[in-house]
Amino acid sequence: MIESKLTKNQSMVHTCLTQENGPMTAYAILDALREKGFRAPLQVYRALEKLTELKLVHRLESMSAFVACQHGTCEHSGAAVFAICDTCGTVAEFAAADVSKSLESHVKENGFVLKKTTIELRGECRQCYAV
Amino acid sequence: MIESKLTKNQSMVHTCLTQENGPMTAYAILDALREKGFRAPLQVYRALEKLTELKLVHRLESMSAFVACQHGTCEHSGAAVFAICDTCGTVAEFAAADVSKSLESHVKENGFVLKKTTIELRGECRQCYAV
DNA sequence: ATATGTAATGTAATAACATAACATACGAGA
DNA sequence: TCTCGTATGTTATGTTATTACATTACATAT
Numbered sequence: 001m002i003e004s005k006l007t008k009n010q011s012m013v014h015t016c017l018t019q020e021n022g023p024m025t026a027y028a029i030l031d032a033l034r035e036k037g038f039r040a041p042l043q044v045y046r047a048l049e050k051l052t053e054l055k056l057v058h059r060l061e062s063m064s065a066f067v068a069c070q071h072g073t074c075e076h077s078g079a080a081v082f083a084i085c086d087t088c089g090t091v092a093e094f095a096a097a098d099v100s101k102s103l104e105s106h107v108k109e110n111g112f113v114l115k116k117t118t119i120e121l122r123g124e125c126r127q128c129y130a131v
Numbered sequence: 132m133i134e135s136k137l138t139k140n141q142s143m144v145h146t147c148l149t150q151e152n153g154p155m156t157a158y159a160i161l162d163a164l165r166e167k168g169f170r171a172p173l174q175v176y177r178a179l180e181k182l183t184e185l186k187l188v189h190r191l192e193s194m195s196a197f198v199a200c201q202h203g204t205c206e207h208s209g210a211a212v213f214a215i216c217d218t219c220g221t222v223a224e225f226a227a228a229d230v231s232k233s234l235e236s237h238v239k240e241n242g243f244v245l246k247k248t249t250i251e252l253r254g255e256c257r258q259c260y261a262v
Numbered sequence: 263a264t265a266t267g268t269a270a271t272g273t274a275a276t277a278a279c280a281t282a283a284c285a286t287a288c289g290a291g292a
Numbered sequence: 293t294c295t296c297g298t299a300t301g302t303t304a305t306g307t308t309a310t311t312a313c314a315t316t317a318c319a320t321a322t
Binding site for chain 1: 192229244250252254257
Binding site for chain 3: 138139140141170171173174177195
């Protein structure tokens with residue numbers, strides 16, 4: 001598994017996020033890992049940077065939080081889409097190849113070189129809406 | 132024009148963003164408006180909240196900044212898409228009805244009630260790429 | 263004109279998120 | 293062993309956003 005390449009701190013942060021099974025802010029991660037010796041935000045941010053680079057973790061821009069990739073390591077065809085429930089905080093991640101393709105073509109027309117796509121959907125999940 | 136409904140502070144913030152013709156952080160707006168009497172972040176944030184609600188201003192989540200809607204008041208069919216140049220900072224805003232439609236259908240399958248869509252594309256614009 | 267209610271504004275303090283700068287440790291080759 | 297790159301630790305600081313409370317402005321009822 002890819003985890004084997006991770007350093008101690010990276011691994012701890014990844015495990016923390018995976019167990020949480022939902023988004024956490026960097027400072028929430030820090031608090032969770034204090035008992036394991038973490039002392040400063042930078043320890044978390046450095047690990048998150050690497051994990052994000054490896055696509056083991058995604059950053060949710062609209063809530064300044066981080067979530068473990070729901071596909072282990074992320075190999076979508078195209079950009080990831082996140083559906084975030086404002087009520088319970090759960091995040092569903094999925095690929096939408098057609099969306100990516102469409103955005104790319106829109107953008108190419110204008111000579112824009114696309115490097116990173118952020119798509120975040122806010123709303124209410126089925127369970128919460130039912131209540 | 133809709134501006135007539137704005138309060139003094141809201142109007143000043145909107146004018147500031149419109150003149151800038153690009154994204155500004157809340158604190159950049161604050162600094163720009165200090166000479167006009169602004170003293171505290173909250174004055175800016177309150178105005179931005181209202182302007183965002185009216186869709187005269189959009190928040191760019193991936194850069195914690197705000198930009199005046201490039202269509203005056205925003206009446207896209209579907210969600211707005213922002214293409215942000217990481218080199219020069221310019222933002223192009225466009226509608227992508229097909230993208231919105233596709234995202235909506237993806238999401239409906241799972242009973243997710245969509246309230247807000249964020250789509251931000253980071254990369255390099257034609258001019259910057261040419262250099 | 264005065265009282266009252268409501269929206270907007272002002273101000274200070276602080277919370278929440280993120281990075282800079284520098285010191286130290288530690289393992290993989292020369 | 294040396295040393296070079298990578299990871300880590302630590303302090304301080306920078307940046308973004310909100311809470312809490314006081315005051316002002318303005319509309320309208322009395």
